[in-house]
Amino acid sequence: MKQQQGPFPSPGFLKQMAANEVSPMLAVKSGEILADVRGAALGAANVSGKASDVWLSVEQSGKDDTNTLSFTVDVLINGTSCLTTTPVIAHVSGEASTNKTTKVSGDTGITQAIMDQDNNTVSLGDMITYALTLTRTATPTTEMRNAAIVVEFEPAT
Helix, strand or coil: CCCCCCCCCCCCHHHHHHHHCCCCEEEEEEEECCCCEEEEEEEECCCCEEEEEEEEEEEECCECCCCCEEEEEEEEECCEECEEECCEEECCCCCCCCCEECCCCCCCCEECCEECCCCCEECCCCEEEEEEEEEECCCCCECCEEEEEEEEEEECC
16 A cells, blocks of 8 residues: 655644544455354454444345345344344345445345444444344355445544
8 A cells, every 4th residue: 555645734644544544344254145144253343432334245146036035234242233224135036146235225125224323332342243144945046145244433532
C-alpha cells in the first residue's frame, strides 16, 4: 500500500487516523454451505464503540426452484445478538445461481440486517461470534457456495 503524502492538518495526523481507523471483522465460509454453523468466532473487538452494520455476500446463491433455499447469520457480542433483523440471502425461483450481497439494497432474495441499538455496544476484548442457519428441504440443483460475513464497527466518540 502506498504511503500517503502530505500536507496534513497536523504533524500527528497519520497516527491519529491509524488510532481511529476500524477495520471490519470478516469470516469466510469456503466451499458449499451444507449445514448450520453455531458459535463460530469472528474474533475479539479491537475497538470500543458499536457494531454498526452486518452484511453477507455469497459467490453462488444456489438454485432450487422447488424448495426453500436460504441462509441467515446472527452476530453475537459476548453471546447476545446485536441484530433485530438478521441478514438473509435466499434463492429466488427461476433465477440462476449468482453472486448476491446484502450490502446493497434492491436485489431479489435478500434481507438487510437491522442493528439492535440496545445490544450493539462493544468494548475492547468483547468476543464476537456468529451463527449461520441454512434453510433447505432437499438437495438443490446448485448449492450455495463461498460466503463472507462482515461486521462493521464505529469507534466511540
